Amino acid sequence: MLMEASVLPLTPFRRGKVRDVYxxxxxxxxxxxxxxxxxxxVVMGETIPHKGAVLTQITAWWLRQLESRVKHHMLxxxxxxxxxxxxxxxxxxxxxAGRAMLCRRTTVFPIECVVRGYLSGSAWKEYRDxxxxxxxxxxxxxxxxxxxxxxxxxxxxxxxxxxxxxITIDRMRSLVGDRSARELETLSREIYxxxxxxxxxxxxxxxxxxxxxxxxxxxxxxxxxxxxxxLVDEVLTPDSSRFWPAxxxxxxxxxxxxxxxxxxxxxxAEKRAGRWDGNYPPPHLPPEVVDATSKRYLDIxxxxxxxxLQPDGAH
Amino acid sequence: MTNIxxxxxxxxYASQTMLELWSPATRYGLWRRLWLALAESxxxxxxxxxxxxxxQMRANLDKIDFNAIAAYEKRFRHDVMAHVHxxxxxxxxxxxxxxxxxxxxxxxxxxxxxxMRRGLDFLRGRVLDxxxxxxxxxxxxxGQPTLGYTHLQPAQxxxxxxxxxxxxxxxxxxxxxxxxxxxxxxxxxxxxxxGTQASFLELFEGDHEKVKRLDLMVTEKMSFPAPLPVTGxxxxxxxxxxxxxxxxxxxxxxxxFSGDIxxxxxxxxxxxxxxxxxxxxxxxxxxxNPMRAERIASLARFVNSLEGNANQTHAVQYFERTLDDSxxxxxxxxxxxxxxxxxxxxxxxxxxxxxVHTAVIERRIAAELPxxxxxxxxxxxxxxxxxxxxxHETIRKHSLETARAMKQGAEANDLLxxxxxxxxxxxxxxxxEGAADAKRFIGRAPEQVDEFxxxxxxxxxxxxxxxxxxxxxxxV
Numbered sequence: 188m189l190m191e192a193s194v195l196p197l198t199p200f201r202r203g204k205v206r207d208v209y210x211x212x213x214x215x216x217x218x219x220x221x222x223x224x225x226x227x228x229v230v231m232g233e234t235i236p237h238k239g240a241v242l243t244q245i246t247a248w249w250l251r252q253l254e255s256r257v258k259h260h261m262l263x264x265x266x267x268x269x270x271x272x273x274x275x276x277x278x279x280x281x282x283x284a285g286r287a288m289l290c291r292r293t294t295v296f297p298i299e300c301v302v303r304g305y306l307s308g309s310a311w312k313e314y315r316d317x318x319x320x321x322x323x324x325x326x327x328x329x330x331x332x333x334x335x336x337x338x339x340x341x342x343x344x345x346x347x348x349x350x351x352x353x354i355t356i357d358r359m360r361s362l363v364g365d366r367s368a369r370e371l372e373t374l375s376r377e378i379y380x381x382x383x384x385x386x387x388x389x390x391x392x393x394x395x396x397x398x399x400x401x402x403x404x405x406x407x408x409x410x411x412x413x414x415x416x417x418l419v420d421e422v423l424t425p426d427s428s429r430f431w432p433a434x435x436x437x438x439x440x441x442x443x444x445x446x447x448x449x450x451x452x453x454x455x456a457e458k459r460a461g462r463w464d465g466n467y468p469p470p471h472l473p474p475e476v477v478d479a480t481s482k483r484y485l486d487i488x489x490x491x492x493x494x495x496l497q498p499d500g501a502h
Numbered sequence: 503m504t505n506i507x508x509x510x511x512x513x514x515y516a517s518q519t520m521l522e523l524w525s526p527a528t529r530y531g532l533w534r535r536l537w538l539a540l541a542e543s544x545x546x547x548x549x550x551x552x553x554x555x556x557x558q559m560r561a562n563l564d565k566i567d568f569n570a571i572a573a574y575e576k577r578f579r580h581d582v583m584a585h586v587h588x589x590x591x592x593x594x595x596x597x598x599x600x601x602x603x604x605x606x607x608x609x610x611x612x613x614x615x616x617x618m619r620r621g622l623d624f625l626r627g628r629v630l631d632x633x634x635x636x637x638x639x640x641x642x643x644x645g646q647p648t649l650g651y652t653h654l655q656p657a658q659x660x661x662x663x664x665x666x667x668x669x670x671x672x673x674x675x676x677x678x679x680x681x682x683x684x685x686x687x688x689x690x691x692x693x694x695x696x697g698t699q700a701s702f703l704e705l706f707e708g709d710h711e712k713v714k715r716l717d718l719m720v721t722e723k724m725s726f727p728a729p730l731p732v733t734g735x736x737x738x739x740x741x742x743x744x745x746x747x748x749x750x751x752x753x754x755x756x757x758x759f760s761g762d763i764x765x766x767x768x769x770x771x772x773x774x775x776x777x778x779x780x781x782x783x784x785x786x787x788x789x790x791n792p793m794r795a796e797r798i799a800s801l802a803r804f805v806n807s808l809e810g811n812a813n814q815t816h817a818v819q820y821f822e823r824t825l826d827d828s829x830x831x832x833x834x835x836x837x838x839x840x841x842x843x844x845x846x847x848x849x850x851x852x853x854x855x856x857x858v859h860t861a862v863i864e865r866r867i868a869a870e871l872p873x874x875x876x877x878x879x880x881x882x883x884x885x886x887x888x889x890x891x892x893x894h895e896t897i898r899k900h901s902l903e904t905a906r907a908m909k910q911g912a913e914a915n916d917l918l919x920x921x922x923x924x925x926x927x928x929x930x931x932x933x934x935e936g937a938a939d940a941k942r943f944i945g946r947a948p949e950q951v952d953e954f955x956x957x958x959x960x961x962x963x964x965x966x967x968x969x970x971x972x973x974x975x976x977x978v
Contacts, residue, residue: 194711202718228725232542317960467535467723468542468560 195219195283196275204230205239205426211273211289214404215262218243218288220421224480226450227465233472240285240496241484242424247288248492249422252385257378259418260290260401284498293401293419296363299345300371302379304338305394306331307429307442322355330439332394332431338379340372343397370416371400382423389490391445392436396428425487445487449479511837515801515844523620524836527566532613533585534563536724537600540692543719544602547712549705551599558593559600565592582606603694603701607736607823611690614835615737616724618745621839622684625752628846629673629680630962635854637959640666644951647940648771648863649870656870659940662772662858664947665762667954672755674958679748687745689721690737691729696822734822742835743812749838750809756845757802760795763852767792770862775855794848801841801848808834867940869908872917873901878937879921879929886928896927 197209200216204225209217220242222234247264263269269289270276276283303310303320310320311331318324321341329335342359344352360368375398386393399420421427430445444451453476457463463470488496512521522528538559545551567588574584582601590597601608643662650660694701699713706712721729730737766772767790774794776782782789811834815827876897883893904917918938922931 194709194715199711199714202715204722230722313961316963317956467725468538468563 195279197273205242206421214292216290216292217269217273217276218290218421219283220286220288224447224450226447226454226469229465229467229469231450231469231472233477235477235484236481237285237496238481238484240498241488242421242426243286243288244496245424245488245491246421249382250418253378253381253418253422256381257374257418258415259422260293260420262289262291264288285496290419291403291417293403293417294414295399295401295419296367296371297345298359298363298371298399299343300375300398300400301341301343301395302338302375302398303341303395304335304379304383305392305429305431306333306335307394310339310341310395321353332436332440332442333438338376338383340375342371367416374398374400374416374418378418378422386423386430386491387433389493390433391487391490392431392433392442393423394429394431394442396423398422398427425484430487446483447480449476449483509837511840511844515797515847516840517843517847520621520624520840520843523617523624524840526568527564529613529617530566530571530585531564532616533582533609534559534566534589536609536612536720537586537589537604538563539720539723540604540608540716541596541599541602543692543716543723544599544705546719547706547716549599549602552595555593555596555599557595559589559596562589562592567592580606582609585609603705604692605695605701605735607690608692611737612724614831615687615689615726615741618742618835618839619684619687619726622680622745622748625749625839625842625846626677626680626684628843628850629677629752631850632846632853633670633673633959633962635850636666636670637955639663639853639856640670640951641955643858645941645944645948646858646860646863647867647944649866656866658874658945659867659871659943659947661944661947661951662863663951664944667951669755669759669762670954670959672758673752674962676748676752676755677962679751683745683748686727687741688737689724689726689729690733691717691721693717693729693733693735696735697733734819736819736823736827739812739816739819739827739831742831743816746812746835746838747809749842750806753802753805753842753845756798756842756849757806759849760792760798760802760852763795763856764792764799767795769866771859771866773857773859774852775857794852798845798848798852801845805838805841805845808838864940869915871938871940871943872915873905874943875938876901878942879934882929882933882937883927886933888928893927896924897921900924 195207195209195217197211197217200208200210202208205221205223207219207221209219211217220239222236222238224231224233224235224238243264247261250259250261253259263272264287266280266284266287269283269287270280272289276287306314306320306329314320314325314329315331318327320339323339325335325339340356342354342356344354344362354362356368356372359371363371378398379393379396382396383393398418400416401419402416403414425446431442432445436442450472453472454463454470457470458465485496488494538556541551541559542556545556570591571584571588574587575581578584578587586601590600593600640663643666644664646662647659648662648665650657650665692702693699699717702713702716703710706716717729763772763774767774773790774792776790781787782791782793811830815830815834818824819827876894879897880890880893883896884890900917900920904912904915904920908915918931918934921927921929922934
């Protein structure tokens with residue numbers, strides 16, 4: 188609950204459903220993942236212990252794995268280090284422990300770069316109904332949750348609310364220019380394929396994911412357009428991706444979600460029983476549902492990284 | 503009750519679902535949810551509100567004693583305060599905190615936005631139902647030639663299915679507007695009496711961040727994308743005008759459809775569904791009237807006449823708010839939704855039961871088609887060894903005579919027979935009839951239907967399997 192009411196002594200930049208962004212200075216932002224959790228577009232009253240730290244530290248771990256392939260925005264995810272860099276946070280060290288990431292500020296492209304390596308969710312529905320994915324025809328006879336080789340790149344614009352709008356590659360080109368569109372697609376595919384391979388060895392299927400990119404600002408020497416493209420936002424986390432356990436993977440049906448399944452199952456049951464209409468207020472989550480969900484997040488962290496979560500993000 | 507007036511929208515036309523949406527139970531249930539969201543958020547931001555208060559509010563969201571509220575309202579002459587007290591009676595631990603820092607518009611305005619957004623969702627489902635029926639209709643009749651009309655005069659042929667895609671496309675455009683408004687509709691949020699958030703700044707002892715956060719927290723709890731950045735006491739009434747314009751757009755699309763149906767029924771080409779024991783006319787027992795399409799026209803004119811009303815209400819709001827919006831909005835907003843709901847129910851019913859009379863359609867084509875086939879007839883004459891200019895003159899002469907004969911009572915268009923008899927034209931009747939085959943005059947209409955259904959309609963249903971709303975019986 189701590190994070191709910193906390194207001195850090197920094198200028199807020201944006202408050203998301205589960206993440207807050209603060210301005211540190213001209214060049215840096217502080218991203219803080221909270222323990223808030225949403226399902227079916229509604230934010231739950233309860234928080235999920237460790238969720239925020241898991242999301243931040245998974246992103247940090249991935250960025251270290253991928254460092255040779257792509258530049259990224261992370262300066263530090265180590266709370267002690269962050270507090271040294273941003274002394275105003277000293278009194279708030281406990282609240283941000285493990286959840287905070289100090290980042291370079293960039294000009295973010297207005298595009299969600301979605302890569303799908305498995306046929307699932309809205310992509311499966313589109314394929315089932317039209318035989319296409321992101322408007323492009325796809326091989327016949329694929330089953331739900333089937334692996335896609337090569338993966339499909341399907342950009343979307345960022346809508347204010349949860350539901351982003353899928354766009355064509357042509358539309359993306361007209362929004363960001365030919366060169367950037369090509370660069371974002373190439374980077375997205377590369378990072379996803381590298382991530383998919385690494386996760387597969389650890390028993391996790393990353394069915395699909397979304398990346399965001401930004402251009403480094405170079406106010407001193409030249410135009411923004413010349414800045415380097417770097418990976419920003421959260422990366423290959425259970426919130427930005429669909430994670431499936433590899434050991435129970437079976438194409439031809441929907442797969443259980445690694446992280447939110449206990450929560451979704453509970454809410455589905457509440458809906459079916461007529462105890463919840465899908466709007467505010469959501470039902471109270473029983474402690475066992477909160478615990479099970481929290482354990483899922485910690486388990487994903489352990490599976491991917493091979494270590495248990497450290498409380499302050501040190502590695 | 504038959505001794506007092508009640509709205510025909512409630513009595514006869516609108517669906518149960520839409521009537522429930524605009525009911526007092528739903529509205530005041532939302533007020534209580536908004537009070538709960540406010541208290542929860544204030545507590546999360548450090549205001550001392552006991553667990554019991556929250557628990558009691560939660561337990562009584564829909565247990566609303568309307569008699570108690572009526573009694574309070576009689577005393578206070580203030581509806582929001584009546585509800586505050588009645589809620590406090592069933593949630594005594596919360597009584598000191600309900601509505602803390604808020605002004606009436608916090609519950610009234612935010613609830614209106616929630617209701618309008620849900621209303622758009624319902625209408626969206628209804629539009630999809632209509633599109634589903636019309637898609638089946640268009641597919642079935644994709645290749646059936648029929649007279650097209652421009653200036654209400656017979657023109658080149660189209661197909662029955664192609665014409666249905668024109669109706670559908672209008673609704674698809676309406677859906678795009680619905681989706682945009684639905685997605686971007688902002689919340690009024692937590693703003694205080696004149697929109698300055700002064701009472702909340704007081705409550706949080708000058709902490710601006712907490713005040714801003716409260717606004718965002720409540721907005722997020724109610725699943726809105728963002729609060730309006732600034733408001734007076736109320737949200738700008740421009741939002742009503744925006745939403746109601748989308749609703750009116752749906753009504754206009756339906757009215758265009760109904761006009762076509764009524765004329766087609768007058769021509770005898772098509773008919774709307776007719777129940778086994780339905781009576782067409784009290785005097786003329788044989789009559790079968792397009793009364794459902796006429797009712798659409800009737801209700802749509804009502805809805806469209808109200809569209810401008812919303813902009814006028816916005817225009818005459820002075821400074822931070824005036825109350826001359828209140829009584830007007832109380833009528834206009836629900837009635838536009840209820841009437842449009844009724845319109846779409848009718849449209850759904852008509853489009854799933856349309857009867858097509860191909861014999862009449864073909865007879866009407868036969869009366870006009872030979873005139874339209876001029877180019878094709880000339881080509882046949884030239885291929886048979888004739889001269890293009892001579893053939894043109896021959897056709898002109900016979901066409902005028904045929905038209906004159908028909909106006910004087912001739913039963914059929916016998917232009918082709920006249921040409922076949924004219925030795926100077928030199929083409930056999932069978933050849934002429936081949937040139938004037940209706941299927942040669944429908945262009946890409948069938949293919950356009952296929953493409954439209956494939957590219958525009960099918961994607962709309964991606965992810966939807968059944969009907970969007972529970973089945974409603976039309977009250978005819």
